[in-house]
Amino acid sequence: MASQGVASMFALALLLGAFASIPQSVESIGVCYGMSANNLPAASTVVSMFKSNGINSMRLPAAAASWVRSNIQAYPKVSFRYVCVGNEVAGGATQNLVPAMKNVQGALASAGLGHIKVTTSVSQAILGVYSPPSAGSFTGEADAFMGPVVQFLARTGAPLMANIYPYLAWAYNPSAMDMSYALFTASGTVVQDGSYGYQNLFDTTVDAFYTAMAKHGGSNVKLVVSESGWPSGGGTAATPANARIYNQYLINHVGRGTPRHPGAIETYVFSMFNENQKDSGVEQNWGLFYPNMQHVYPISF
Numbered sequence: 001m002a003s004q005g006v007a008s009m010f011a012l013a014l015l016l017g018a019f020a021s022i023p024q025s026v027e028s029i030g031v032c033y034g035m036s037a038n039n040l041p042a043a044s045t046v047v048s049m050f051k052s053n054g055i056n057s058m059r060l061p062a063a064a065a066s067w068v069r070s071n072i073q074a075y076p077k078v079s080f081r082y083v084c085v086g087n088e089v090a091g092g093a094t095q096n097l098v099p100a101m102k103n104v105q106g107a108l109a110s111a112g113l114g115h116i117k118v119t120t121s122v123s124q125a126i127l128g129v130y131s132p133p134s135a136g137s138f139t140g141e142a143d144a145f146m147g148p149v150v151q152f153l154a155r156t157g158a159p160l161m162a163n164i165y166p167y168l169a170w171a172y173n174p175s176a177m178d179m180s181y182a183l184f185t186a187s188g189t190v191v192q193d194g195s196y197g198y199q200n201l202f203d204t205t206v207d208a209f210y211t212a213m214a215k216h217g218g219s220n221v222k223l224v225v226s227e228s229g230w231p232s233g234g235g236t237a238a239t240p241a242n243a244r245i246y247n248q249y250l251i252n253h254v255g256r257g258t259p260r261h262p263g264a265i266e267t268y269v270f271s272m273f274n275e276n277q278k279d280s281g282v283e284q285n286w287g288l289f290y291p292n293m294q295h296v297y298p299i300s301f
Contacts, residue, residue: 028264030057121161132193136208161226184249
């Protein structure tokens with residue numbers, strides 16, 4: 001996260017994230033370990049929770065550098081796969097995004113860690129058109145910076161990370177679609193796109209990203225879903241029952257892929273815990289667990 005120099009790099013430093021595997025393997029599903037709370041279990045306990053619940057991949061948040069030294073490097077079987085430069089970077093900071101990614105890539109290479117891929121995580125909101133997926137495109141504003149981002153990823157063989165939240169798309173305008181389309185429970189095809197039928201908004205959004213990236217020379221760039229989930233409280237249709245339905249369908253579904261891109265979609269459920277230092281409402285209620293380590297609802301990995 002730098003731009004043309006060290007100062008710009010530090011300006012974006014708080015947005016650095018990392019993706020790790022416990023143990024060393026590539027799984028199609030993981031969980032985001034958010035830490036915006038003051039009542040969470042000890043980090044070493046959380047690692048044990050991931051293992052005991054069969055969760056093999058973890059997304060670490062921005063303030064994780066010292067945590068990694070103290071808790072991850074102590075576990076030699078942990079394999080870091082990606083460094084994510086920026087989470088939903090917007091506005092003027094986007095001009096620094098690719099230079100920052102290049103700087104981090106260079107630093108990793110100098111440290112003998114060139115196998116770790118450098119990427120960034122974007123919001124679903126950068127899609128100006130997402131339905132039908134064959135018409136997928138970035139907004140005019142996003143086009144200006146996503147072209148260089150996609151070209152960097154294509155050169156380095158890194159994936160694009162995308163935060164995909166069907167709940168937020170539905171809740172923004174509930175009258176625009178049936179909730180079942182967002183919740184994975186539609187009984188049949190909702191969007192017919194040529195010979196491809198789409199029954200859920202998650203697949204529609206993933207394939208729209210692929211179409212949008214292809215327009216910038218990224219036809220071979222993989223998409224990783226860096227965040228997805230459904231809140232269990234604090235908003236319309238935000239209930240433990242709906243959160244369980246969405247996340248269990250998500251876990252079961254991503255191993256199969258989308259109509260246009262069959263095969264496992266590497267996906268990170270948001271989030272491990274409810275986080276009490278986020279804004280009140282749905283923001284505090286995305287967790288699979290309460291801070292006391294009890295399930296918010298039953299879920300199986």
